Amino acid sequence: MTFRHFLYLLPLLVFLGLSVYFAIGLGKDPKAIPSALIDKPVPEFELPPLLEGVPGVATADFGGEVVMVNVFASWCVPCRAEHPLITRLADEGIVPVFGLNWKNEKADAAAWLTELGNPYTRIGWDLSGRVGIDWGVYGVPETYIIDKQGRIRYKHIGPIYGQTLNSTLLPIIRGLQAE
């Protein structure tokens, strides 16, 4: 077989390779987000601060009080939408919110927070998304609730709407605070 013939064969080979992936992929459920982290302590990690004056986040910062962790990025449109609600949670002192800034350039994220205001008491800067993997971040926005023992107790995927907040998140937060 000449190289020329191989070139003509290449599209078929690429496609067959693809279809093997498709066949294996069929057996998997993309919506099944790993829930293995639920009820486990937060992973071992340490993230540098994003903004001056707002500390970064590390494993040692958890425990003692109920905390919400919100994964956000300036390029994420729904993050903007949930931002007022996050701000209210923080402003009204319902629960402290830690930010996990995910795959975001520093300047972009800083500009975004300057524009919208910063509700976070701590912000970890995860440019590479490496720590996000340990947390099982699947996309932005995502929100986690951590209990007083520093264990992940709840994970919400997607933006937080008023209804989700009132019917799901707030009862969980209040329940954990009462524990």
Added chain:
Amino acid sequence: MIAELGHFALVLALMVALAQSIVPMVGAARGDGRMMAMAGPAASAQLALILVAFGALTYAYVASDFSVYNVVANSHSLKPMLYKIRGVWGNHEGSLPLWVLILALYGAMVGLFGGNLPPTLKARVLAVQAIIAVGFLAFMLLTSNPFERIFPAPADGNDLNPLLQDPGLAFHPPMLYAGYVGLSTAFSFAVAALIEGKVDAAWARWVRPWTLVAWSFLTGGIVLGSWWAYYELGWGGFWFWDPVENASFMPWLIATALLHSAIVVEKRDTLKAWTILLAIIGFSLSLIGTFLVRSGVLTSVHSFATDPERGLFILFLLVAAIGGSLALFAVRAPAMQAGGMFRPVSREGGLIVNNLLLSVAAATVLLGTLFPLFLDVLEMGKVSVGAPFFNFIFSKLYVPLMIVAGFGPMLAWKRADLGSAKNRLKFAMVAAVVIAVTATWLAGDNTLLGFAGVGLAAWLGAATVTELVGRIGLGRVSPGDSLRRAVNLPRSAWGMTLAHFGLAVGIAGIVGASLWRTEAIREMKPGDAIEVAGYSFTLDKVDNLRGPNYFIERGIFTVRLDGEVYTVMEPENRRFFVQQRETTEAAIHTTFMKDLYVVLGDETDGVWVARIYHNPLVPWMWMGTLIMILGGALSLSDRRLRVGAPKRRATPAAGQLAGAE
């Protein structure tokens, strides 16, 4: 009874398609005229039968026949008539009859309008078309029967997902399907040509109009979807790089490349194997898109209810159709002889660069879409590939694509003089810089990104106009002569001009909408005012009303510019009774240069979250694509593409020959 009739018609259609896939193919191999002649009538019969089935399902929806499971699952007696009909194809089972209906429609059209095709080619094209139909009819009957009954019949249905109850979206799927199912025709022509072992200028001329039809519909379908996302989802965005969007965008990129490479085959008798490959890949990507959306291997905001068994069936169809055609390609294509030679700097060279860029773009989208699946399969975790990846690659591909699109039409076939083309385009370059400087100044943008983005769009627009002006000799000959030349210009030339110009307008819109948008997301009480991009928005009050199958919460915003009342905007929230789901209806105030866009968000204790956007140039995106589609339609009406036209080409007017695209 009506439902059983529809079911029966589908089974008959499958039988007809089986016969149509075998008899003409054998006839073409044996040179048996009667066996080949069976293909045309069979294609018409298939269409008639599928029409009966589709009509039966539509009847079940219109009459709210809740003994049909599909109607129960997706309709409701209170729903407006338009959405009852739209509900037919708003779900997996019901969208398949539409899919095969469009496939059969294309097949029947090839049968009816293909009078000037060589009999063997026509027989083979229709046979390949029928093989695809067999696959999908079997898929429907075996795994996704839309006529399945339910007993006992419930009193009312579950209603259609309210997000889909929208006039814009009612026409989005039919148009999109007309686009990507339409690519099946180019695919059938390619496979038939591989079987025949012959690709020539005539083949390219026959395949081009079918590609043009598919391309025009696909463009329309994608834009309708994007428009719907823009006003219905309420984020002010128009493109989200969602797997389903990507599934329609990949075939569009390849179809665009195919339109361009088919010109080279027609004019210069070269790039044959490549063009065949594009025709195969275009439809293959449509099929892969169907697989991705319906099998559940990827998540998406608007994927259908998923089922692994169906996924396995579609995967089998994929391997048979794509694997089979690519295997045929590997065996037969190496024998295709390239014709005309050409230099790198030439019309052919420009078209090849276009093809390479568009193919890289399609490969990028495919990679980005499938990457989460790859990692998942390799047990490397679950990730999502976001907009930053796609935006990064596309902003890089954009630059050369625009430059080449501006230069290409100025280059001669075989060997072109770049210097002279540059000379003729001097004015366009100056115009592009002037427009870019003005536009970025007006937008208050001093970044290189904004300047280059608008500048390149302006460049393409100006270069396209320059090419047209040169062609009709405006300024060189008398205005009357210019007008005469413009009228006599082949419609395909006008088509190219409009399509390129429309692209320039549309891209300018995308640049403006992406870079210069201003937005404010605030909590507002009635009486509060906020300012966005110089406009002041006051929330006057929020009314509660009732629609046919939903409650309405309507915010009244008064917009003021320099203290004067500019307009009143009324965004809505709708809560649907049956599915208890909410949708937002953004209020959009459109002018030539911008959209004002207001969304009323959630309410807590008398305070609403309002999202307000100032979106410059968004209307240009819709205008640009309309111009592109108009270009496609004009090109399609070109005399030389119509039935029997080649016979009349013996004595064309000299002016027409000179201007032939």
